[in-house]
Every structure is written in structure tokens, then in C-alpha cells.
Amino acid sequence: MKKIFLLLAFSAFAFLSAQTNDSVKTPKKLYVKANALFLPIGMLNAGIEHQLSEKWTLQEEIFISPWESFAGVPAQIYMGGIEARFYFNKAFKHFYLGANLHVAAFKMRKYNYWGDGDYQYGPEYPVYKLNDIYQSGFAIMGGATVGYQWQINENWNLDLFLGGGHSEGFYHGYVTSTGERYDVDYVDGANRSGEWIPYKGGLMISYRLR
Numbered sequence: 103m104k105k106i107f108l109l110l111a112f113s114a115f116a117f118l119s120a121q122t123n124d125s126v127k128t129p130k131k132l133y134v135k136a137n138a139l140f141l142p143i144g145m146l147n148a149g150i151e152h153q154l155s156e157k158w159t160l161q162e163e164i165f166i167s168p169w170e171s172f173a174g175v176p177a178q179i180y181m182g183g184i185e186a187r188f189y190f191n192k193a194f195k196h197f198y199l200g201a202n203l204h205v206a207a208f209k210m211r212k213y214n215y216w217g218d219g220d221y222q223y224g225p226e227y228p229v230y231k232l233n234d235i236y237q238s239g240f241a242i243m244g245g246a247t248v249g250y251q252w253q254i255n256e257n258w259n260l261d262l263f264l265g266g267g268h269s270e271g272f273y274h275g276y277v278t279s280t281g282e283r284y285d286v287d288y289v290d291g292a293n294r295s296g297e298w299i300p301y302k303g304g305l306m307i308s309y310r311l312r
Contacts, residue, residue, distance in 0.1 A: 135308040181206035200247035239273025259308040266300035
């Protein structure tokens, strides 16, 4: 999977080098944005999208979920990323495709550990309930985004999007009720998992700064 991340990184830098020298006849636009789906539940997903050329933009974004406990489960996620976007019409209008790289630190229960059943790390380990464990670590993600932007007026846009790709995670496992690790004797000191998952999406409200 290292080849995938290296290819994405090389493509992004090559693209940026080519597009930085590309000029547009009108002044380049800049939008600041926030995800309307997460704000009501106390999570922040915000970004800045820069115009590079007539059809290309670059977006830097963050996602912050500060919840030590959300519905009884740790839900702390701190993620940052960068995304290059190509618009089929012109920048900030209608359909686009994006390529992105993200890094994240997390303390949460991973999607494949949900349920009411039992969990045992290995034959000689204690048995825990799935709803009493969580994971804490970091992840590196690379993938693609598909989206659509509506122009409300000269200054306001709506950006509907969904993205995902490959995630490489490095983490320790903990028992919620006791705080102890359920994988404490793991030889390498940390678990590692790779999976294809969706990791971004929503409806951004965008405001033009220039």
C-alpha cells in the first residue's frame, strides 16, 4: 500500500507544480467553508478552497470531534488533509473529482468492533464485550472524492461531497470500563490494519473571501 500513497503524493505535487503556473483571466477565488452536518452535534469540519486555474482548486481541511464520550463511546478524532479538485465546468461550479491525502489521530471504537458479542484478542487473553472496548492511535489515508457545488449567489455556495479510500491505522486497544489494554503483550507494541473505507462527506456551506 506504500506504493499507493507514494503515487498519490507524487501526482499531487506534479499537479500543483503544473497548475501554479497556469493563469486565469479573472482573479483567483478563495472560499472558507464549514460542514453543516457535523456542527449540530459538536463536531467541526472546516476548510479553505483556493482556485489554482480555470478548472482546478486546492482545499485544505480539518475535522475535529472532541468527544471524550459520545453515546457512551469515545469519539475523539483530529484529522487534517489536503485535496486537489478538478471541476468539469469551472472552478466552484457543478461536478468535480478530487484526490486527497489525510492524517488523523483518534480515540474511538473502530467500525469493525461494534456489536453486542464477545471479543478475545488471542487464545490466552481475557474475553471482553465488544461494546466495552475502543482503539487509540493514528491513521494515514489516501483516496478520492466526488462532489457537486451549487452557487447560491455571488458569495455563497453549497458543496455536497463524499470521499474515501485506503486507510493504514496504527493503534492500541483499550477496555472502556477499566482503562487497561486488551493487547498489552502484542510483540510489535501496536496493532496495524489496512482497509478501504469512506472517511469524509457532508454538505459544506462556503463563503467567498475574494
